[in-house]
Amino acid sequence: MHTRWSDGSGTAAEMADGAKQRSYEYIAITDHSKTLKIAGGIDEGSLKKQRAEIAKLNLSLSRSGANLIVLRSVEMNLNPRGQGDMLPASLTALDLVLGSFHSALRVVEDQTQRYLAALRNPHIQILGHPRGRIYNFRIGLKADWHRVFAEAAKLDKALEIDCYPDRQDLNVSLLKIARKHGTRISLGTDAHHPWQLEFIDLGLAGAMRARIPSDRIVNFMTVEALRKWVAGVRERTRRR
Ligand SMILES: [Zn+2]
Structure with a gap:
């Protein structure tokens, strides 16, 4: 479960x-990182304060x-080369x-290289709202999804279903490709208010329609198993 709060x-x-x-x-609190100032992006100092608060x-x-x-x-902003904007020490x-x-x-143009670079970024475990699609607003990025999901499976990283109603990204057809590769899937509500936690149902429905096995869904892990996975x-x- 991930949720964002400082901008709401x-x-x-x-x-x-x-x-x-x-x-x-x-529940995980995942504010945007500092280069997304308009969305209330959080820098290393505020992240440290938030850690103490949590x-x-x-x-x-x-x-x-x-x-x-x-x-x-944190939801770290990645540039198109897959690089993040936060100091490694604050991420570990x-x-x-x-x-x-x-x-x-x-x-x-095809963005496969961007995805492979992001997945290989040593500081992240989950790639959030992978395509960046928003219903009636933006169609999202294109890539060779078989290669992307295969790379994620190889690195044991997860791709997110952003459960927000106008996102639902990954969608069912991409989730079916993920299932073929045995890729881990994370359900994130993108909730900015407590009531929006109910968006989890939309992501869960997508995962069920694509028949993602429950052991591939990050949210179904116990907190101990989740920590061990990370x-x-x-x-x-x-080691790479
Ligand atoms: Zn985002």
């Missing part, structure tokens, strides 16, 4: 409350007997790192 009105505590009501075991929140959650853990994350301090493209999203991916990319 939902605070981490409100998001955690929404997640608790849905009986989630964990640590406090986790402490009060466990004291209250709640079975919910708030994970520290997080539980989980997403990377997403937010520029040059209307080019019509550590494994980090270790593997360090």
